Amino acid sequence: MVTGPDPVTSQxxxxxxxxxxxxxxxVSTATVSRCLNAQHKVSQDTREKVMKAVDALxxxxxxxxxxxxxxRTHTIGAIVPTMENAIFARxxxxxxxxxxxxxxxxxxxxxxxxxxxxxxxxxxxVARGADGLLLIGYERxxxxxxxxxxxGVPTVLAWAFLPDRPQASVGFDNRAxxxxxxxxxxxxxxxxxxxxxxxxxxxxxAADRLAGIRDAMTDKGLDPAELVVIETPYDIANGAAxxxxxxxxxxxxxxxxxxxxxxxxxxxxxxxxLGLRVPDDVSITGFDDIxxxxxxxxxxxxxxxxxxxxxxxxxRDLVHMIEGHPAITHRQxxxxxxxxxxxxxx
Amino acid sequence: MVTGPDPVTSQxxxxxxxxxxxxxxxVSTATVSRCLNAQHKVSQDTREKVMKAVDALxxxxxxxxxxxxxxRTHTIGAIVPTMENAIFARxxxxxxxxxxxxxxxxxxxxxxxxxxxxxxxxxxxVARGADGLLLIGYERxxxxxxxxxxxGVPTVLAWAFLPDRPQASVGFDNRAxxxxxxxxxxxxxxxxxxxxxxxxxxxxxAADRLAGIRDAMTDKGLDPAELVVIETPYDIANGAAxxxxxxxxxxxxxxxxxxxxxxxxxxxxxxxxLGLRVPDDVSITGFDDIxxxxxxxxxxxxxxxxxxxxxxxxxRDLVHMIEGHPAITHRQxxxxxxxxxxxxxx
Numbered sequence: 001m002v003t004g005p006d007p008v009t010s011q012x013x014x015x016x017x018x019x020x021x022x023x024x025x026x027v028s029t030a031t032v033s034r035c036l037n038a039q040h041k042v043s044q045d046t047r048e049k050v051m052k053a054v055d056a057l058x059x060x061x062x063x064x065x066x067x068x069x070x071x072r073t074h075t076i077g078a079i080v081p082t083m084e085n086a087i088f089a090r091x092x093x094x095x096x097x098x099x100x101x102x103x104x105x106x107x108x109x110x111x112x113x114x115x116x117x118x119x120x121x122x123x124x125x126v127a128r129g130a131d132g133l134l135l136i137g138y139e140r141x142x143x144x145x146x147x148x149x150x151x152g153v154p155t156v157l158a159w160a161f162l163p164d165r166p167q168a169s170v171g172f173d174n175r176a177x178x179x180x181x182x183x184x185x186x187x188x189x190x191x192x193x194x195x196x197x198x199x200x201x202x203x204x205x206a207a208d209r210l211a212g213i214r215d216a217m218t219d220k221g222l223d224p225a226e227l228v229v230i231e232t233p234y235d236i237a238n239g240a241a242x243x244x245x246x247x248x249x250x251x252x253x254x255x256x257x258x259x260x261x262x263x264x265x266x267x268x269x270x271x272x273x274l275g276l277r278v279p280d281d282v283s284i285t286g287f288d289d290i291x292x293x294x295x296x297x298x299x300x301x302x303x304x305x306x307x308x309x310x311x312x313x314x315x316r317d318l319v320h321m322i323e324g325h326p327a328i329t330h331r332q333x334x335x336x337x338x339x340x341x342x343x344x345x346x
Numbered sequence: 347m348v349t350g351p352d353p354v355t356s357q358x359x360x361x362x363x364x365x366x367x368x369x370x371x372x373v374s375t376a377t378v379s380r381c382l383n384a385q386h387k388v389s390q391d392t393r394e395k396v397m398k399a400v401d402a403l404x405x406x407x408x409x410x411x412x413x414x415x416x417x418r419t420h421t422i423g424a425i426v427p428t429m430e431n432a433i434f435a436r437x438x439x440x441x442x443x444x445x446x447x448x449x450x451x452x453x454x455x456x457x458x459x460x461x462x463x464x465x466x467x468x469x470x471x472v473a474r475g476a477d478g479l480l481l482i483g484y485e486r487x488x489x490x491x492x493x494x495x496x497x498g499v500p501t502v503l504a505w506a507f508l509p510d511r512p513q514a515s516v517g518f519d520n521r522a523x524x525x526x527x528x529x530x531x532x533x534x535x536x537x538x539x540x541x542x543x544x545x546x547x548x549x550x551x552a553a554d555r556l557a558g559i560r561d562a563m564t565d566k567g568l569d570p571a572e573l574v575v576i577e578t579p580y581d582i583a584n585g586a587a588x589x590x591x592x593x594x595x596x597x598x599x600x601x602x603x604x605x606x607x608x609x610x611x612x613x614x615x616x617x618x619x620l621g622l623r624v625p626d627d628v629s630i631t632g633f634d635d636i637x638x639x640x641x642x643x644x645x646x647x648x649x650x651x652x653x654x655x656x657x658x659x660x661x662r663d664l665v666h667m668i669e670g671h672p673a674i675t676h677r678q679x680x681x682x683x684x685x686x687x688x689x690x691x692x
Contacts, residue, residue, distance in 0.1 A: 073473075073474070075470060075474060077453075082439065083429065083435050083438050083439055083442075083454070084432075084435045084436055084439040085432065085435065086430075086431065086432060089429050089430045089431065089432075089435070090430055092429050092456075093428065093429055093430040093456065093458075096429075096455075096456055096458075097458070100463070105455065105466070105467060105470045106455060106456075107423075107453040107454065107455060107470075107471075107474070108429070108453065108454040108455070108456075109442075109451065109452060109453060109454070110438075110439065110442055110452075110454075112439075112442075112443070117446070120451070121451060124421060124451045124453075125453070127419075128419070128421060128453070128474040128475060129474060235637075236637045236638070236641060237637070240641075265638075265641060266641070268641075269640075269641035272643065291581075291582045291583070292582070292611075292638065294615075295582060295586075295611060295612070295614075295615035297618065297643050
């Protein structure tokens with residue numbers, strides 16, 4: 001029901017037009033068009049009225065044009081939370097390379113970790129004729145999943161493994177992976193743990209990783225409520241600032257677990273700037289194992305994520321669905337803890 | 347002539363159809379479609395025949411559909427050589443943010459530094475209704491510029507400053523910037539210079555930066571032919587490997603100038619691995635001043651490129667053209683040498 005071949009190619013439901021939307025919303029077609037294309041030029045009230053009509057009718061801008069053109073555009077859309085650092089870059093590059101080998105183009109948008117912007121971009125990509133979509137993680141409004149199901153747009157969720165969901169997924173268990181790292185950290189004697197996390201709101205990966213640390217603490221008989229957490233956008237400078245704050249506490253942590261390698265790189269550079277020796281004075285860990293992790297001093301203990309493998313598998317699964325195999329696959333990839341110099345025994 | 351408002355909105359030339367192309371190429375419409383959408387499934391001969399007809403007629407796939415839809419899609423396309431490292435990420439993010447403020451969506455493709463793939467993606471983005479394009483650098487076949495001019499697609503070239511060209515540009519003089527860095531390097535006593543460059547073929551930025559080093563050597567009375575150069579794709583591991591090769595020479599360089607910070611980060615990490623002190627045993631410089639440059643040990647002397655400013659200016663200039671101001675602007679941004687610990691006096 002949720003995924004499958006483009007309905008345009010088989011039993012097409014009646015296609016709602018721009019006029020239908022305008023009539024239902026009680027506005028002009030020009031207003032509907034502005035709403036869909038340049039929504040900031042429209043008042044909040046009007047926008048809500050129009051979007052309600054769009055959702056009710058299942059309208060996709062340009063859908064008529066899309067049906068007119070070849071049944072497939074051989075274009076895939078991907079929406080990532082950010083293009084600004086290396087987190088998604090490697091997986092996305094592999095995704096594109098595999099798509100290209102399979103005869104598909106990739107168009108990428110970045111949502112800047114804003115759910116409303118992601119929703120806009122999903123509509124825009126469907127309007128531009130995307131045959132299928134790659135989305136990151138799973139936390140988003142049900143209305144978006146309904147919209148994609150209604151339009152019959154095959155979708156793969158990456159960076160997440162969700163065997164119970166109706167959408168295809170390829171990824172790993174963020175919570176279990178971080179829990180395993182936290183267990184390793186505690187097995188080396190650390191009990192005063194602090195975390196620098198990405199912003200949890202709208203980011204299921206960040207939330208799951210924090211939950212993983214708390215799971216391990218609970219297991220070990222520690223109070224997870226005592227985990228000191230600073231949330232900050234993924235950025236080297238933010239990691240550095242958060243680390244400085246953590247080290248000003250009276251009861252300093254012996255280990256700072258970072259939500260990803262970018263934050264950890266910032267923490268590490270700040271440790272050096274503060275004259276702290278890593279790992280003798282404080283240990284630091286990351287997540288992702290981006291290329292940078294191995295060349296820092298000391299190199300970073302982190303969780304290795306097989307970004308390229310994930311990108312390739314997502315491409316193959318998505319094209320498989322687009323080309324008429326509606327089966328939903330859930331693919332779990334192995335992650336592994338990479339022990340390097342930034343984590344020491346207490 | 348080259349840029350300006352979409353001709354569809356004013357005096358439309360007759361729009362060639364898929365059938366016109368098929369007739370001219372002497373093939374079926376299905377073959378033309380395959381050629382445009384999944385060209386690897388078509389023989390080289392057929393492809394050439396079809397693309398010749400496409401170029402002769404100025405055919406754009408889906409162009410009829412595009413004309414049918416609203417005159418503007420409020421979607422901009424950008425094609426960058428790679429999404430895999432930080433080189434373009436920051437500028438692109440700023441480009442997208444500014445576009446969003448102006449009511450436009452951004453779709454990004456990566457060409458993997460392959461001119462033929464870039465050409466494909468340009469056609470795909472125009473076919474998907476892009477109102478305008480951002481391209482990186484200037485070195486590409488004239489046929490592409492002709493195609494964009496014929497279709498009336500406003501285009502801005504970024505990462506380059508080209509006052510004599512008919513396309514809008516926003517960027518800086520790569521050759522002059524690297525020349526200035528090389529002059530600084532030589533003023534500090536270095537004469538044995540080696541370079542680790544990105545692959546020069548199809549990358550005008552890389553070629554111009556090497557030319558800048560040679561300019562400075564000539565000025566100083568050195569033979570530019572003596573510059574030892576290793577070309578390698580931009581990647582930390584490649585920078586490390588190239589550095590190791592350079593340091594095996596009998597007549598070792600006292601300074602290794604890298605084509606960008608990613609290569610320099612690799613060189614720096616390899617220097618540490620080889621037990622070399624930077625800058626006491628060897629100096630290393632980069633280009634770009636990505637965030638990483640400041641947290642390496644020692645931090646990297648490099649050329650600061652105002653990536654965000656470039657992205658914002660490109661967005662404003664492109665939207666200005668799309669919205670009916672066909673004037674071509676050329677915008678030169680200031681770059682500056684950032685002196686940090688990786689460059690020492692000889």
